Every structure is written in C-alpha cells, then in structure tokens.
Amino acid sequence: MKKIEAIIRHFKLEDVKSALDEQGVRGMTVTEVRGFGRQKGHTEMYRGTEYTVDLVPKLKLEIVVAESAAQGVIDTLVQAARTGQVGDGKIFVSDLTQTVRIRTGEVDGDAI
Amino acid sequence: MKKIEAIIRHFKLEDVKSALDEQGVRGMTVTEVRGFGRQKGHTEMYRGTEYTVDLVPKLKLEIVVAESAAQGVIDTLVQAARTGQVGDGKIFVSDLTQTVRIRTGEVDGDAI
Amino acid sequence: MKKIEAIIRHFKLEDVKSALDEQGVRGMTVTEVRGFGRQKGHTEMYRGTEYTVDLVPKLKLEIVVAESAAQGVIDTLVQAARTGQVGDGKIFVSDLTQTVRIRTGEVDGDAI
Amino acid sequence: MREQKVRDGWRLPARLLAAALTASAWFGAAAAAGAESETPQSAALAAAEADRPVLDSGDHAWILTSSALVLMMTAPGLAMFYSGLVRKKNVLGVIMQCIFLMAMMTVIWALYGYSLAFGGSGPWIGNGEFLLMRNVQMSGGAAPMEGSIPRLTHMLFQGMFFIITPALIVGAFAERMKFSTMVVFMILWGTFVYCPLCHWVWDGGILFDGNEYFPIGGALDFAGGTVVHISSGISALVCALLIGPRLGLGSQPMPPHNLTYTALGAAMLWVGWFGFNAGSALGASGLAASAFAATHFAAASGGLAWSACEWLLRGRPSLLGACSGVVAGLVCITPGSGLVQPISGIFIGLAAGAACFFACTTLKARFRYDDALDVFGVHGVGGTLGALLTGVFATRHVKGGSAAVGLLEGGSAWINQIVATAITWGLAIVVTFVLLRILDATIGLRVSQQEEIQGLDLSQHGEEGYIFI
Amino acid sequence: MREQKVRDGWRLPARLLAAALTASAWFGAAAAAGAESETPQSAALAAAEADRPVLDSGDHAWILTSSALVLMMTAPGLAMFYSGLVRKKNVLGVIMQCIFLMAMMTVIWALYGYSLAFGGSGPWIGNGEFLLMRNVQMSGGAAPMEGSIPRLTHMLFQGMFFIITPALIVGAFAERMKFSTMVVFMILWGTFVYCPLCHWVWDGGILFDGNEYFPIGGALDFAGGTVVHISSGISALVCALLIGPRLGLGSQPMPPHNLTYTALGAAMLWVGWFGFNAGSALGASGLAASAFAATHFAAASGGLAWSACEWLLRGRPSLLGACSGVVAGLVCITPGSGLVQPISGIFIGLAAGAACFFACTTLKARFRYDDALDVFGVHGVGGTLGALLTGVFATRHVKGGSAAVGLLEGGSAWINQIVATAITWGLAIVVTFVLLRILDATIGLRVSQQEEIQGLDLSQHGEEGYIFI
Amino acid sequence: MREQKVRDGWRLPARLLAAALTASAWFGAAAAAGAESETPQSAALAAAEADRPVLDSGDHAWILTSSALVLMMTAPGLAMFYSGLVRKKNVLGVIMQCIFLMAMMTVIWALYGYSLAFGGSGPWIGNGEFLLMRNVQMSGGAAPMEGSIPRLTHMLFQGMFFIITPALIVGAFAERMKFSTMVVFMILWGTFVYCPLCHWVWDGGILFDGNEYFPIGGALDFAGGTVVHISSGISALVCALLIGPRLGLGSQPMPPHNLTYTALGAAMLWVGWFGFNAGSALGASGLAASAFAATHFAAASGGLAWSACEWLLRGRPSLLGACSGVVAGLVCITPGSGLVQPISGIFIGLAAGAACFFACTTLKARFRYDDALDVFGVHGVGGTLGALLTGVFATRHVKGGSAAVGLLEGGSAWINQIVATAITWGLAIVVTFVLLRILDATIGLRVSQQEEIQGLDLSQHGEEGYIFI
Numbered sequence A, B, C: 001m002k003k004i005e006a007i008i009r010h011f012k013l014e015d016v017k018s019a020l021d022e023q024g025v026r027g028m029t030v031t032e033v034r035g036f037g038r039q040k041g042h043t044e045m046y047r048g049t050e051y052t053v054d055l056v057p058k059l060k061l062e063i064v065v066a067e068s069a070a071q072g073v074i075d076t077l078v079q080a081a082r083t084g085q086v087g088d089g090k091i092f093v094s095d096l097t098q099t100v101r102i103r104t105g106e107v108d109g110d111a112i
Numbered sequence D, E, F: 001m002r003e004q005k006v007r008d009g010w011r012l013p014a015r016l017l018a019a020a021l022t023a024s025a026w027f028g029a030a031a032a033a034g035a036e037s038e039t040p041q042s043a044a045l046a047a048a049e050a051d052r053p054v055l056d057s058g059d060h061a062w063i064l065t066s067s068a069l070v071l072m073m074t075a076p077g078l079a080m081f082y083s084g085l086v087r088k089k090n091v092l093g094v095i096m097q098c099i100f101l102m103a104m105m106t107v108i109w110a111l112y113g114y115s116l117a118f119g120g121s122g123p124w125i126g127n128g129e130f131l132l133m134r135n136v137q138m139s140g141g142a143a144p145m146e147g148s149i150p151r152l153t154h155m156l157f158q159g160m161f162f163i164i165t166p167a168l169i170v171g172a173f174a175e176r177m178k179f180s181t182m183v184v185f186m187i188l189w190g191t192f193v194y195c196p197l198c199h200w201v202w203d204g205g206i207l208f209d210g211n212e213y214f215p216i217g218g219a220l221d222f223a224g225g226t227v228v229h230i231s232s233g234i235s236a237l238v239c240a241l242l243i244g245p246r247l248g249l250g251s252q253p254m255p256p257h258n259l260t261y262t263a264l265g266a267a268m269l270w271v272g273w274f275g276f277n278a279g280s281a282l283g284a285s286g287l288a289a290s291a292f293a294a295t296h297f298a299a300a301s302g303g304l305a306w307s308a309c310e311w312l313l314r315g316r317p318s319l320l321g322a323c324s325g326v327v328a329g330l331v332c333i334t335p336g337s338g339l340v341q342p343i344s345g346i347f348i349g350l351a352a353g354a355a356c357f358f359a360c361t362t363l364k365a366r367f368r369y370d371d372a373l374d375v376f377g378v379h380g381v382g383g384t385l386g387a388l389l390t391g392v393f394a395t396r397h398v399k400g401g402s403a404a405v406g407l408l409e410g411g412s413a414w415i416n417q418i419v420a421t422a423i424t425w426g427l428a429i430v431v432t433f434v435l436l437r438i439l440d441a442t443i444g445l446r447v448s449q450q451e452e453i454q455g456l457d458l459s460q461h462g463e464e465g466y467i468f469i
C-alpha cells in the first residue's frame, strides 16, 4: 500500500479527478491547505498596512493505492495537474503498513 | 511509533473520542477534509445549474501511538466509527521514525 | 527524504517561518487543524448549555527535506515554536519513498 | 388596532377646530373668494366632508415606514437571528422557512386572512367584507380609509404581523421538521389560530377591550402580546413536545454556528420593533412616541438584566445573552408599549430579562423539551409576563381617559389580562395540538434520520449555505 | 415622476378647500385677530400664496424615507444578494462595484445627471436648468418645490435610481471585468442610456405618458420598468455576450459561495423596494399605499411561483429559487405598481416567477450566454413582462380619471407599452454595444486569465474577503 | 437641537397664516356651524391655542424614522463595520461592546442623561428638569412638545447619539480592553464628557450658537461634529495611547478577518446617516432635504477621494479604502450638513477622503499609536476638519436669516468654529486621560496576555463567533 500525497492548485481539481477516474482510482481525500514555496505570494493592503502573503491556497490530495498502481497514479497526477507555471505543487509518496475499511473491517488490498 | 490516520463521519467524532479516551489515548489531531469514494455524493441545484458534489465532508483523525498500542486503537476506531453504511471511512497506518514534544524536547515514547 | 509534520500554535507561525527561512527551508504546507491533548480546552456557554471544547485550534506544518537536513529543521522547529506552556505541540517524522515536482517532473532531491 | 384609536389629547381639540374651520371657512369662501368658487357646495356638505376620515400624510408616512420595518423584522432580522443559532448544515433551512412564510402568508392575507381577522366585528371571527381585497383597494382614484390612513395600509401593517407570528414558531422545530409539513401546518395555524385570535383582540371580538360579548375577556394588547407572542410561544412549546428532540441532543454539541448573525439579527429586531410597537399607534402621534420610548427602554433593560444574570451566576456576560435579553425585553413590552409610561418599560424589561433567562436555562433544562431556539422561553414566557405586567403598569396618562387602568393606579385591568392570557394559552395549545396530530398521522412531521444527519439544507432544498473552498 | 402627479381623489377637494380657507380666513383675520396683523397682506396675495406649492411634511417624510430605502437596496441589499452568488475569490469585487457606483453615480447626478434627466421638458434630453444643483438647492432659507416635496428630495430620490440601475448590470459581467473599464463604462452608460431614457419616460420626453411629440410612445411606467429594469437587463445581456463566459464555465463548478448573503440581500431588496415603488407616488398618498400593497403581493407570489416550479420540476424548492422568484415578482410589478390593483399584483408576480424561472434555466442553458448572475433572466425578462402586463392590468380605479387604461378594462395602453418597450430595448442594445466595442478596442474589457484565476478581490483590489485563519 | 429651530422660509408665513385662520375661523364657527359648538370657546382662547406648539405628524414621522435609522447605525451598522476589521477571535467582543452600549447608554439616558444634557439652559450642565423622564412622558393622554414633535421623540432621537458616540470609541481599544473596565469607563465618559458637551453645544451652553455666556465659543454644529465625532475621535486617541498597542503588532499580521462585514456595515452607516443628519432638522422640512443631500454628496465624494488616493499612490483602489472614504465624508459633513449647500458637500467630502487617508496611513505609521480601527484617523481628523470647513462653507441660503455666515460669503463663523473645536479637544483629552488613569490604577484597562492571545470572544464572553465545522 502506498500513500500518495499531492499538493495541487485549486482549479486543477476537476481535471485531476477525472484523470484519476479513468485510471481506475476510486477514492481519495482532499484537504484545504496553504502552501509556501517558490511561487511568490501577493501583497494585500489594508488602510495603512501592507501584508505580504506568502502562503498560497492549495489543495492536498491523499490517495492510497496498491503498490503496483502507484506509479501510474503518480504519472497521471503529474500530467493532469501541470500548468508549467511555478506553484504547480508536489507529490510525496510513502509506505503504509496497514489499511482498514471501517464499514467492513476489511484490510489492506480489499480496503480501498 | 505508529501514526494512525482515520477518515470518519463528522457525527461520529464524539463517540470515537470517548472510546479512545477509555482506551487511554491522550492526544490526537483533527482535520476537516472532503472525501471521495464509494459513498455517492449528492446533487445541488442553483438556478439553472445542477452540480454533482461527490466530495463528501469527513473528518480526518491523526493519532500517534506506541507500536504496541496500535492494534487496540485501530480496533476501537473500527468499532466506534462504524455505522455499516457506505462511507464510514478508512484507517491508514504508517511508521514514524521520530516523535518530539516541542514543549520539552522529549522524544518518541515520552513525547506522546 | 523525510517528511516532518509539526503541530504548532497559530501565533507561532511567523516565528517558525522566519526561523526555517534562515535554515534554508524553501517550502512547506500548512493546514488548519484542531488538536486534542494535555492542553485543557475551554468551556463555552450558549443560553442554557455549557460545552467543554477540548479541541484546540492548531496549525499543522508539513515540511519535506532531505534526510541530512532533517535534524536541523527539527531542532529549529522545537526552538521557534516553544513557549513552555502545555499545548506547544508535537513533531512527527516519517520516511518518504518518492518526491516529485509536478511542474517539471523532477524527483526526490531535486523536487524540493 | 381598534382600541388604539384613542389618540393623545391634543388631537381632540384639533379635530373640533378643523371641523369648525371647515364650516366657517366656507361661508367666507362663498362670499369672498370668487376665484375659488368653481365647486359651489353648501355648508352642510362641508360639514359632512369634515366627518369623512381624511388621510393624514404624516400618520400615513409613519405607518408605511412601520410596515417596512416589521417586514424587515422577519427577514433579514429574524432569519439572521435564528439562522445563526442552528448548525451550519441547517442554516438555509431556517432562512428558507422565514422567506417562504413571508411569501405564503402574504398571499393568504390578501386572499382571505385580512377579511377573517378584520372583517365586520362579530364576537368570533371576521366576515367576507374584505375578501380578495374588496373594500380595501382604491376605487375611482380614491382609497377607503381606516382612521387617518388608507385601509390598504392598515391591511399591510397587520399583514406583516401575520408573517412574523408563524415565523417565530419556526425556532421550536428547527433542524428537524419536514419543509412540506411546515408549509401545510402554517397555512392551518394562520387560519385557525392567528385570524380568530386577532379578531378577538383587535377587531371587536371576545377579547377586545370593552367588547360587549365577554367584557371580562377584554384585554389590553397594544401591539401583540397575546396575538403574536403568547400565541406563537405557546404553540412553539407544543411543537417542540410533539416533534421531539433533535437527533443527538445531549450527546453531540449543537452550539450556534454563527453568533455574529444572531447578534446582527437581534439588532435588526430591535430597530424593526419600533415599527411593530410604535406603528401600532396607527399614526405619528404622541402615543407613537411614547410606545417607541417604552419599547426602546425595555429592550435596553432586558439586555442588561440577562447580562447581569450571566455575570453574577456564570462569571461573564455573553453576547448571546445580551441579545436574548434584548429580545425578551422587546417581547415583554409589546402588549403594554402604548399603555405604560416609558420609564415603566425599564422595569418591564428588567423583569423580562431575568424571567426569560431563568426559563431558557433552568426551566428548559429541568423539563428537557427541545425548544431548539427558545421560542417558548422567550416569546411564551416573555409574552405572558408582558400581558400580566401590562395589567399592572398601564396608565390613563398614556391610554387617555380618566378611569384608572393598571393595578398600580388602582385599576382592574389585570383581571382581564389574566383571563385573556389564559384563553390565548388554551386556544394555542388545543389547536396546535390537534393540527400537529393530524399532520403527524398523515404526512409526517419529521424528516428521516438520514436527512436530519445530512442537514435540512441539502435534504430539503438541495443547497449548501457556505462554499468557502 | 411627473405622470404620478395624478393623486388619489381625496386630495382634490382638500386642495380646493384649502384655497378657499386661505382666502376667506384672511378676511376674518384682517377684521378680528389684531394681534396677528404684523404682516398685512391683501386677499389677492393670499390667493397667490395658495397656488404656490406647499411642502407637505408627511409626503416629505415618506419620500425621504423612501430615498434611504432605495439606497439601502444597492448596498447592503444588492451587494449582499450578488456577492453571495459569486465564488469566494470575487466577493469583494462585486461589493466594491456596488459601493463605488453608489459614490460615483451620485457625484455625476449632482454635477449634471439630474439636469440631463429632469431639466426642461424637451423631447430628447434635459437641459442645463439644474446643472451643479442650480435651482435645486435652497436659496434665502427656502427650498424650491416639486409638487408637495422640495426639489432637493425629488433629486435625491431619483438619484438613488441612477445608482441602482447600473449596479444591477454588474451581475452580468461578474467575476471577470476589469474594474477600471467598469468605471468608465458606467459613466458613459449613465450619461448616454439612463439620462435620456429617464427624460423620455418621466420628464415629458418621447415616451412620456401623454406627450405631444410621439403620443404612441407614451408609456405607463410608474416606478421604473423601462427606465430601470429593461434598460439594465437588456444592457446586461449585451455585456454578457460581448465579454464572453467566465473561464472554466461548464467544466469547473461555480456554485454560490454564500447563499445566506444572497437570501438576506433578497430580503433587504424586498423591504427596500417599498421605497422604490411606493416612494414613486412622490407622497404618502393613497396611491403610495396601493403601490406598496401591489409590490408586496407581487413579491410574495413571485416567490411562490418560482418555488412551485422547482418543486414540481425538480422535486424540492430551494432558497435561491424562492429569493429569485421574489426579486422577479418585484421587478415585474415595478412599472405597474401604482397603476394596477394590488390583487392584480398576485397575478403579475405569479407570471414573473414562472417566466423568469424559465428564462434563467431553460433559455440561458439553450443559448449558452454567461449572464453570470441572471440580470437578463430576471430584470430583462421580468421588466419586459412587467411593462406588457401593465398594459393589461392598469386601471383607472388606481390611476384616476375616467378613461379606460389597461386591456382588461378595454383600454389601449398595451399598444404604447409595446412601442415603448421596443424603443427601450433598441436604445439599450445599440448604445451598450457601441460603448463596449469602443472600450474593448481601447482599454480592454476583461482582466487577464491569471487575474481571473486569482480572483478579482486580490487582482483588482489587493484584498481578501474572509481571513478566518 | 435648538439652533436648528430656524426653519426654512415657507414655514413662517404658514405659521402666521395658521394663527390668523384660527382666530377668524372661530368667528364663523360660532355663528354658523351649530352642530360643532359643543365646546364654546372664545377667540382669545383660540389664539392662545395657536401659540401652543402643535404636533406636525409629518415632522414626527420623519424623526421617529430617523431615530430608528440612528439606532441602526450602531448595530447592525457600526457593529458590522468594526467587527469585520478585527481578527476572528475578537469578532464577538466588538459586537458585544456595541450591543451592550446600546442597552446601557439607553438606560442612563432615561435615568439622568437626557436631563443633564437638555434640562434647563445654564452655561455648564443641564438640570433635573427631565430626571427619570419627568416632563417628558405623556400626562393625561397628552405629550409635552418640543417644537413640532413630542419631547419624547426629541429625547429618543438624541438618545441614539448618546449610544453611538461611545460606541465609536470602541474601535480604538479593540482586541485588548477588559469588558468590565469598558463598561465603567463608558458610564463615566458619557456622564462627564458627552452630557456636558451636548449641553454646551445644543442646549444653550457655552458653545451654543448665539449664547450670551461665551459668544466666541458659539459653534455651528448641525448634527454632531463636535459633540459626536471630535469628542469620540480625540478620546479614542487618548485611549489608544494609554492602553498601548496590541500584542504582536508589527510582527504578526492583523488583517481584517471579514471585509464583507465591513463593507456592508459601511453601507448601513451611509443609509443610517441620513437619519443622523437630516433628522437633526427635527422635522421633514426643506432643511432636512438639504442636509440629506449634503450628506449623500459628501459620502459619495469621500469614497471617491480615498479611492483616488489609493489608485494613484498604490496602483489600485480597495474596497476597504472606498468604505473608509465614505465614512470619512459622512463624518466631515456632519457639523455642516444643514448649514452648507449640498454642492459644497462634494468639496467637503473630497477633502475628508484625502485628509483621513493621509491620517490613517502616513500619520498613524509615523507616530505608531495603535488606534486599532482608526477612530482618531477618521472621526478625530474628519470631525475636526468638518468643524473648520463648516466655518468656511456655511451659508445664509441654508441657515436662513440675512447675516453672512461662512468665510466664503464673508462671515466670521470660522473663528467660533476654531474656538469650539479647541475647547472640545481639551475637554475630551483631559477627562478621558483622567478617567483612564484612575481605571488603570484600580481595575486595570487590559486583559491578560493569555486572554489577549486567546481572543476576547472566549476570554471575556465564553463564546466563539463562527463554528463552521
């Protein structure tokens, strides 16, 4: 079991979702995050004060897949989420030691 | 150290919390997420337009426990978060290489 | 590649960011979370009802760094995020098996 | 509101003067002002003219304004106040109920409601005099009058009460009632509780002050203590009991999801209530000013009283408490606003703040009914208290005339107040109970568990309140 | 609005009476009331005095109130209604456009707008009579009058319309127009569409009811069907077509980010519209009451109609639907509010709710223009329907006089309504098209893709709406 | 406001006419209209009657409406405006302060405030004439009058100013003051700053226009430049200096958490300000219209000026800037609203927008006081500028009479304006300083660090603003 975490741009969500769907991915979890990186933020002004906001809104996707499917998903993600501009985001992959479906108690391969 | 991530339904939070409490779990971190899986979403209508919302609001719990306690926590989670309906959620378990308590600098076992 | 997750207090964000910046860390991802631990929550009253809110607002930072840089980042985090009061938070470290920069497809060391 | 036709004193001589002027002037006019004599009329005609009610544009301006204010009370006012108190997933459900009631009750009022409430002056119910706006609308370029304002305006102003009264009840069954059932229930409730009660109290019926049918029932209700607050508050309790508590009450937290809405809504209620109470003078008279001041003072002292209770008993005053106290004060002063001195409003507000605090905390906790947004605790308790205190504080100085009115000046109005309050409680309990039982047996009161968990916004209306992603 | 000077019947005898009184009284005064004779004046002078328009404080109070209500319609009303409908990243952009238009259009109105619209009474455009508030402001402690209210108040009330009309258009190009271009466009649009049209319809121009230049164009437009709603709704469609759809439309979801705002804003529009329509009687007359009631009934039935359509066709009524229906009803009753009976308002509202539901769903979907917030669907369609239905339902009972007016009572107003509507469509289409083409070629209509993705709040104004972290 | 009793010109002949009519008419009446002679009165009596102030229902309607509008300014208006500007964790704290002040100041006003401010007409302070509403409330069914409106209404209208003035100060110490200390401070401030100042300026005291005690202090302050804005703005600066900056200022970002609230609140302030300024005419007179227009124009041009400054100096106009400019324009026109021509309002607004922009950006940055929500920058600076510009632009055309008033027409009012402004600054600085020092030494001004970090919502009131989970 691999857990693939991808930080992407908001407006790429629909594209990514349908690309993964074609890939056969049937589940994922999405979180609102704010990212800090090479992409410059922006400045905001409120009366006398100027703020440099370098935390940019992003989405984090968490997708758990079987070892074998991982690379395919990663490739799809890279393709669907890319705009070519700084700030497209990152993919982080890690190992899971166990996976359980709460509804049934099934584990690992059967759980996702 | 194991990190247990559980995706659960909102209204199960209180049940889960008290079950874990009995289990002796003393800490966790909760995040608002949106999940996509077998559970069908719903449709929303706004004037002329219909949206199919397949991202369902869920909560993600992150619980770090000692290796030995992990299985007990997982079992408790499965029990407390289950309704039996599609959409109950998943549990993902992974290894941690290190844990630190910021306040004291304690590490690993002492840190949680 | 190590993934460092830190749960910190909201108002420590700026301090932590600039400390990490000096350290040479160039990216991170921030999430709003609610934490449960030794720090006592507070009570809220709404007309007849009193609620004990034991989920305290926190920020979760995710920082991916090269193996070699990890310890330095952890130390910096501990220092910058500490107030000494209960509730300062935790740091969790885990291994990543792969890292990809979506924009370029670069992997691992080059990706962060 | 008929009993409010008693205006403050300066009007009387003014009227007589005007009549005299009219008559005398025409003599002069006939003799002297040749240029103006295109319309020769006799003095007799002129005198008749003087008896016809004449539109007072100032009175009219105030009642038009008041009508707008009272509509504003339901939405945005009440809609905001209530919607902040529910959980996020039900926020639209509550607002929808308010907005939909604004639409639906208005059409009912136009078709038959006004006629049932204000047609004729029999003891029990109105007649068909104003069905479909007959005898209300303009004809030949002129508008039928009701006192110094067009009857259209009287209809409008009263129609706003017909909206807010059922909208108040909505708080009792919030977060769990089927929308379709609510629609049917409110049509019936408006027809079988509100219209008769309104007729009894304000159009010469059995609770009308000075009616001949049942003199002991004759109640002082300047702006809606019985008609609006007791009726809705008591019905709300019946609703809460029959529909049962929300799923998870006690085990899951159900704090207000947006107290800023609740507070801003309460402020709008405060502002709008000036239309409600001072508008009930049906003119921009001294009486309107007095009612305005009493209302303002009671709101203020109600807020202070509830805050003081919290401060003393719980260590700190909350915004929700202050706002609840303000609303309690406003509810409680309503029946007496144009009958008591403003300074008495301070006492009435203090009493209301304390009593409703007690009702919403101790009482509700003890009896464990789930009156979700405290309609009974505020409107039922505050309205009842207000009706009784009106019997204590009402004074001839405000009401006019020379007879003693309230208990404090030796009058006996308090007896009538008790009788009328009891009758109103009875009516509200019985009719609401019967209606809900029937609806429960037929179309069902509650949404399914599944839908309740999902929230009314999605399950009943297919929408989400906030999409901040 | 000049054609509204026809007041309800009771005023006429009252005026004559007053004149007679004045004349006769002075005879008496001269003879008897010695103490008051500091200002000896002859009866002739007194008669002249009687012809001078006299300020009626009640009328004035109502129009001042109405002016405040109509300003409230633009913000918070419309600003809230619209801003809830866009995505979070554009929420400030929409509100800014409303607030900025309030400021900018007001200054234009003061400088030359009012003069262009209401100066003189030529067929095409106003004159310089009121430039820079000449002949409008007080002089020597006295205010020039317009009927029974100061001309200042007339100017203010009308000025509020000059604000909200362009603000309505904002919904069409929401989420993508350059702020600077919007500013220039609205200055030009106000000058070249609104001011002439307003003059044509309300100040004796070619669409003025009973004008001599072009009698068949003489339209009935009590409160702004042509001037406000058709003009803005049709221009909005042109805007939507020329600026093109929002980036990602169809592929990305664009649900309203905060329906609570939309609903609360709609409620404020409902309340404010009483000022808009009943204020157009320019006094607290019976006619104002009638317009108020028609407005209220149409709003209510419009909300019911749209909800019913949704309930039947989609299984459940939505809050957005109910609110949209309310606004559709309000738009549609506007031209006829002071010309039809209130009870007809119910029919007009029902028709509007159904027609606009159809326009915003089927029609828009079929033709695929991106009228982001349905300005055409509600104001264009509702306004046009309202103008036509006014020709059907208008009645002498409300308008006064003895000639038949609407089709239903055998009148021929409907012909003029069609002509005037067509001319208004033509004006709005042509001028808006030309203006936008010029602006597109010079300063550009749209923000860059980058900016559109970032959202207008940050890219145009450097701010974020909500910072809840 | 006593100096506003100078009404526009048409009233004078009307009054004389009425008196004459009264006298003459009774002769006719006595002779002819037998049916009306139940109350035989002599011509002398009638003449006396004519001298008694008579309620003008139109004037009254407008002032009742204005009172409601001014209450709306504090909440929802100001509460929304301010609460959007703070961080999320303090949103309820700010709203609570506004709502609680509404309640508390109202009760103080009823008990003794109105009497201190408006009782008698000595040079320094009011007397006990109106304590506990004596001589204000109705008696024997009649209401004591104040000009053409009941004194009750005068008391109400003025009472709304007694609420909003302290509420304005709240912005200076936002996010850090102890709630209990704020309560005590405001009781004292209202008693020792507001009441005397109000008496000096508006009730015949030493700053009253034309007072005999200290003629050079006689200020023109139509609606509250000195009494409301200077007093609150200057006191706010003292508060900000004495309480010190917020924890983390400069190092942590403190952007407004919800600019939609701020903008919607500003719009409500704009609308409510019509009541504030035009209501200060104390009637629906031509003067009210003129004040209404001047107010509207200044708000508009203030918004434009601030936006222009931002556009030029920072590349883009912000919504917060536009709204701040609107409020600055409104503040600045307040003292002159009923004394200058509306068209001058445009200049005054432009000056205000630019000056307050400078004060809130450059000035505040240079001196590093933490006036959290810019009360000094907007109300202190704008109010002072307004007082001075009133001395420049005030004109007899609006004020009536034949003497030159403002500098532009050769008058010398500007001298008095400077004197009165200086005295007001002095009073506000000294009393506020002393009060705060005492409170600091006794009960403490600030919450603990811990509580400040947690936020006032939780630490002071035990509530959270938004629970969107």
Ligand SMILES: Nc1ncnc2c1ncn2[C@@H]1O[C@H](COP(=O)(O)OP(=O)(O)O)[C@@H](O)[C@H]1O
Residues within 6 Å of the ligand: A007, A034, A035, A036, A037, A038, A039, A040, A056, A058, A085, A086, A087, A088, A089, A090, C026, C027, C028, C029, C030, C062, C063, C064, C065, C101, C102, C103, C112
């Ligand atoms: N070292 C890191 N650890 C965790 N998240 C990171 C890291 N670097 C970047 N990110 C996330 O990836 C996002 C995009 O990174 P950025 O450097 O801006 O652009 P790009 O990926 O195109 O080089 C950031 O906003 C942040 O959320």
Ligand SMILES: Nc1ncnc2c1ncn2[C@@H]1O[C@H](COP(=O)(O)OP(=O)(O)O)[C@@H](O)[C@H]1O
Residues within 6 Å of the ligand: A026, A027, A028, A029, A030, A062, A063, A064, A065, A101, A102, A103, A112, B007, B034, B035, B036, B037, B038, B039, B040, B056, B058, B085, B086, B087, B088, B089, B090
């Ligand atoms: N492959 C996956 N990777 C990450 N999260 C998943 C995955 N599959 C499901 N989830 C999460 O678990 C939740 C429940 O899954 P779902 O398939 O709907 O129901 P069930 O777990 O009962 O089979 C989803 O909403 C999503 O948040």
Ligand SMILES: Nc1ncnc2c1ncn2[C@@H]1O[C@H](COP(=O)(O)OP(=O)(O)O)[C@@H](O)[C@H]1O
Residues within 6 Å of the ligand: B026, B027, B028, B029, B030, B062, B063, B064, B065, B101, B102, B103, B112, C007, C034, C035, C036, C037, C038, C039, C040, C056, C058, C085, C086, C087, C088, C089, C090
């Ligand atoms: N076992 C755990 N698993 C996951 N998160 C935890 C755990 N224990 C604590 N946390 C997180 O760390 C935060 C701080 O922990 P707490 O025990 O309150 O204070 P401290 O770290 O100072 O001992 C918590 O709010 C929670 O978010």
